[in-house]
Structures are given as structure tokens and as C-alpha cells.
């Protein structure tokens with residue numbers, strides 16, 4: 371095949387592979403088998419081996435890098451990555467709404483789950499992913515492009531020409547099922563395990579070798595456009611453009627008319643929390659109108675147009691004061707932890723079963739230990 375034909379063929383394969391990648395990883399709705407998908411990739415790899423100068427940055431074969439990096443390069447964010455102010459009850463959310471009203475009048479909101487993972491920024495130029503970075507100190511982060519490319523739901527090439535030159539924000543996370551499977555497999559081999567899915571996600575992104583990251587069950591939800599040549603009137607429109615461009619957006623994102631509706635939806639999300647295959651630690655409430663967002667602006671740390679509503683923590687640490695033995699009806703003995711009272715997920719906990727004595731020994735639990743208590 372001559373180079374001109376190879377180029378054409380490669381372009382076609384990119385399109386085909388990107389389409390099937392999108393159907394599989396973003397829509398969860400594959401239209402071809404894994405085998406057929408692999409065959410397409412193999413065809414592309416073969417052509418690229420023949421014509422190495424036709425390998426592009428956004429080629430689907432470039433998701434995993436060759437070898438480890440020496441270190442990450444620090445990069446400056448196009449727009450600072452602010453963090454959100456927190457609220458812990460609905461009255462604080464009503465106060466947020468009062469501040470919005472005082473500044474710009476009535477506002478509609480969009481409510482989203484607050485994903486408990488690691489925040490990242492993705493930069494696209496002419497539809498091509500050119501850089502992905504960690505949040506870092508909010509102004510500068512680490513260039514982790516090669517690690518982020520291993521996440522198949524991150525488009526290497528944007529669809530539909532809706533965004534083109536854009537910087538987007540999202541949260542990388544490890545699914546609960548993926549986390550449990552990963553830990554079980556590694557515990558069996560006597561290797562270290564992750565403390566929780568958030569550490570698993572953040573720790574994975576800090577790996578210098580993207581081949582390791584490629585084997586971690588990571589995924590991403592994109593929730594904001596931080597910079598775009600194309601302007602949007604509302605956050606809802608921006609979210610729809612993100613979806614159109616091929617990003618994975620959280621399906622529980624919802625527009626509401628006012629703060630009382632937002633509160634109702636926060637309540638719904640908190641109840642839904644237990645049924646999701648990923649951890650959420652709250653809800654994010656965002657002013658829908660971009661014009662109003664711009665009028666509201668930001669303090670040095672937080673935007674004034676968005677706030678998080680934190681769910682009651684499911685985990686807390688406390689001290690193990692004593693171990694009691696409970697005698698069951700059939701005579702079974704169960705060790706029970708007597709804890710320094712602590713609030714976990716909205717309830718006060720002072721006792722917790724330790725299951726059995728083997729478990730006590732296995733975990734080497736002793737009186738006076740600091741322990742992590744989780745409601746499940």
C-alpha cells in the first residue's frame with residue numbers, strides 16, 4: 371500500500387475505533403464483540419508499524435505509553451482549579467441561595483453528585499487531547515497525560531466539532547466493584563492494598579509508568595467546562611455539549627428551578643448513594659446561568675456560584691476503649707468493640723461487633739488502638 375492510501379485507511383480506522391470505544395466505554399452499549407474490536411486495533415497497529423510517521427498523538431494505539439517517566443512535568447492550569455465551599459445542612463444551602471439572590475436575583479440550579487475521587491483538567495486543541503493534569507495547588511499541577519489516556523472513557527479525539535478548543539474538568543475514580551476486586555487479588559498475593567477508592571484513584575494517577583495505570587480499573591465523570599472558545603448560556607447547555615463531544619457525564623445531573631427543589635434532589639441523591647458503584651461524598655449545587663456565574667465570580671478559594679453539600683461521613687476514627695464478649699442465644703461468643711463515642715454517617719456509634727476472635731487476631735486489634743469505623 372502506498373502512503374497516501376495508508377493515511378486514508380488509518381483515518382478510517384481511527385473513526386471506526388473511536389466510535390466503538392465510545393459505544394463501549396461511554397455509553398456502555400457495545401455494537402461489536404471484543405474480538406472484532408481487537409481486530410480493528412490490530413489492523414491499525416500493523417499499518418502504523420509499516421508507516422511510523424503516520425502515528426498521531428490521538429491514535430487509539432497511543433493509550434498506553436512505552437516506558438516509565440523520570441518525573442512528572444509541572445504545568446500551569448489555563449484557569450485556576452478552585453475548590454468548593456462546603457455546607458453540611460440544608461439551612462446552609464438556603465443561606466448560599468440567599469447570597470446568590472442578594473447579588474444577582476433568583477437563580478436556577480444544576481445539582482450533581484460529588485464524586486469522591488481525584489480532580490483533573492483535560493486540555494483539547496483542535497479536538498485533540500493534548501494535556502491532562504492533576505489539580506496540584508490549584509494553579510499548577512502534574513502533567514499526567516499518559517496516565518489519563520489509559521482511561522478509555524476519556525476521548526483522545528472529540529466528536530462532532532461542538533467543542534474543539536476547550537479545557538474540561540472531571541473526577542477520576544475507581545468503581546467500588548473494581549476496588550474490591552483489585553484489593554482482593556492483591557491481598558491474596560500478600561501485596562499492599564488501597565485504603566479506599568479515593569486513595570486508589572489518586573495513587574494510580576501518581577504512577578510514573580502508564581502501563582501500571584492501564585491495569586487499574588479507573589473511570590471518569592466530566593462535570594465542567596473551564597475554558598471554551600464556544601460560549602454557552604447555561605451549565606446545562608455546557609453539559610449537553612460535553613455529552614455530544616463524547617465525554618462521560620454523570621447521568622444523575624439534574625436542573626432544578628430553585629433551592630428547595632435542589633434540597634429535595636440532594637436528599638434523593640443521599641438515598642441513592644448506597645446503590646451506586648462509585649463513592650459520592652455529597653452533592654454539588656451550581657448556578658445554571660453562565661452570565662450569573664460570571665457576575666457572582668469567586669473568592670480567592672471558591673466560586674460564589676457553586677457549593678457542595680456534604681453527606682454525613684460514613685467513616686470516622688476513634689479509640690478502642692475495651693473489648694466486651696457477647697454471648698449469643700446458642701452460646702456463641704462474639705467480641706464487641708467498646709468505642710469512644712463517635713459520629714458516623716449521622717449516628718453516634720459506641721459499639722461495633724468484631725465478628726469473631728480470628729478476625730481480632732488477624733487484624734491485631736488491641737485496646738487503646740485508633741480505629742477507623744465505617745457504617746455499611
Ligand code: IVH
Nearest residue numbers: 452453454482483484485489541593654673
Ligand atoms: S465543580 C469551580 N462538580 O470536588 C467548580 N467538582 O472541592 C469546581 N468534585 O475540586 C468543581 N464532583 O475535584 C465539581 N460534580 C462535581 C464534582 C466536583 C467532585 C470535586 C472536584 C473539586 C472538589 C471540590
